[in-house]
Amino acid sequence: MKTLKLIFLSSLGRKYVMAISGALLFLFVIGHMLGNLQIFLGKDFLNAYAHFLKATPELLWPARIGLLVLAILHIVTAVQLAIENRRARPLAYDGTKIYAASFAAQAILFSGLVVLAFIVYHLLHFTFGKIQPEALTYTVMYKGEPIHDVYKMMVMGFSNPWISAIYLICMGLLCLHLSHGVSSLFQSLGWKTNAYRNAIDKFAKISALIIFLGNCAIPVAILLGLVK
Amino acid sequence: MSETTMNLTLRVWRQKNAQSAGTFVEYEAKNISVDMSFLEMLDVVNEELTARGEDPIAFDHDCREGICGMCSLTINGKAHGPLEATTTCQLHMRSFKNGDAITVEPWRAKPFPVIKDLVTDRSAFDRIIQVGGFVSVSTGGAPDGNALPIPKTDADAAMDAAQCIGCGACVAACKNASAMLFVAAKVGHLGLLPQGQTERDRRVLHMVAQMDEEGFGNCTNIGSCSAVCPKEIGQDFISRLNRDFLKASLRAK
Known part of the structure; x- marks a missing residue:
């Protein structure tokens, strides 16, 4: 009980909440990207994968609920900490300069809020079908039964250059967010010692870049007509 | 000329x-x-x-x-x-x-x-020290010079942290006005030495609680504090503070 109180109420404890929820969300982003990259393996691969997820509620729903809990913990804690940070300096300096801080570090709250807005948009688009309602109606035959044609949904969705532009910009901000966040989580948990400091910083930047390139490859390939 | x-x-x-x-x-x-x-x-x-x-x-x-x-x-x-x-x-x-x-x-x-003018009241730092930034020792005869062996690397690291003069530049430079580097230096300095082990958990829990109580901001790992620190205390000590607090929280009864 005391441990939970220390973790959820202290300044350092809430950084652990940020770090652990952030780390799990980071792993989800990698998994999500790998799943979607199956679009390059062909229509059947992607549709079979999507059908497997949909047809396995014992996997789908715990993952959905878990992600929602993680996202709420990450966002609520971030906003709480940010409000406290503003309160800690009621009167700003004349001409604010922040020393030694990377752009990604300074923009972490902004990039996070944009990514949040993007997640809402992304869910409305491909999960709830509010952006392109016809997207959820495409079907394809799979093992003798009609299943949702996710491949066609993605191709149609990203053929719209405006929608693709939104995705590309948001992936840029996600990349920026992760390039600081992934290295920061090691520091917050106390695992970033001088011996690993540079390696962890590089790992964060490289993994953020891989996620950016991997996710952007899909709309770019569709816009260029490489995936039809 | x-x-x-x-x-x-x-x-x-x-x-x-x-x-x-x-x-x-x-x-x-x-x-x-x-x-x-x-x-x-x-x-x-x-x-x-x-x-x-x-x-x-x-x-x-x-x-x-x-x-x-x-x-x-x-x-x-x-x-x-x-x-x-x-x-x-x-x-x-x-x-x-x-x-x-x-x-x-x-x-x-x-x-x-x-x-007044450029003078600020930094007694918040004193209160943080008072709740744990010390090692309790029984008085008595002075111990033998080398009775307590301390590895050179530990002694050096403890000295790096002990250089903190408590000026508050870390707080001043931090965009969140966080006191993490100060607390990290004090916790790190004593936690690296054998004399500081008995009170290690209690020290870190109390000092962090007092830091929060004083209304300092939260660390966002941007590193401005180390960049302005006149004693060049590094980010490694903040990582160490996070590690110590995590262990102490898990062991807290």
Whole structure:
């Protein structure tokens, strides 16, 4: 009980909440990207994968609920900490300069809020079908039964250059967010010692870049007509 | 031959007391020797102000040799001025050019309220030390010199942390006014030594609780604190503090 109180109420404890929820969300982003990259393996691969997820509620729903809990913990804690940070300096300096801080570090709250807005948009688009309602109606035959044609949904969705532009910009901000966040989580948990400091910083930047390139490859390939 | 004196325009934060609102006031600093320290330059300006019957600029200072932690001042937006690993008292006017305009502000953080002009009340740091920044020892005969072996690497690391003079530049520079580097230095310094082990968990829990209580911001791992620290205390100690607090939280009863 005391441990939970220390973790959820202290300044350092809430950084652990940020770090652990952030780390799990980071792993989800990698998994999500790998799943979607199956679009390059062909229509059947992607549709079979999507059908497997949909047809396995014992996997789908715990993952959905878990992600929602993680996202709420990450966002609520971030906003709480940010409000406290503003309160800690009621009167700003004349001409604010922040020393030694990377752009990604300074923009972490902004990039996070944009990514949040993007997640809402992304869910409305491909999960709830509010952006392109016809997207959820495409079907394809799979093992003798009609299943949702996710491949066609993605191709149609990203053929719209405006929608693709939104995705590309948001992936840029996600990349920026992760390039600081992934290295920061090691520091917050106390695992970033001088011996690993540079390696962890590089790992964060490289993994953020891989996620950016991997996710952007899909709309770019569709816009260029490489995936039809 | 290089110039030996300079004229400067100062923009100094003047604030009568903690209750009143402050404002910037401009002063001309004339015939300032390049060999003066920044504080000596302020002394010269204050001599003139006093001679004119005006209230001199209040600022904190004590040893003037860079080891007491009393001097502060945010100079042109940077805690302790433009040089690295240098306190304001060790900053010399040769670091500036003739004709420069220099803005001088107090540390700005809610837990460091302004007492007057550039003087802030940093007793929040004292209260953090009082709840755990010590090692309790029984009095008695002095122990033998080498009775307690300490590996050289540990002793060196503890010394790195022990260099903290508690000036508060870390708080002043942090965009969140976080006191993490200060607390990390104190917790790290004692936690690295065998004498500090008995109270290690209690120390970190109490000091972090007091830090939060004082209203400092939260660390976002951006590293401004280490960049301005006159004693160059590194980010490694913050990582160590996070690690210590995590272990102590898990063991807390």
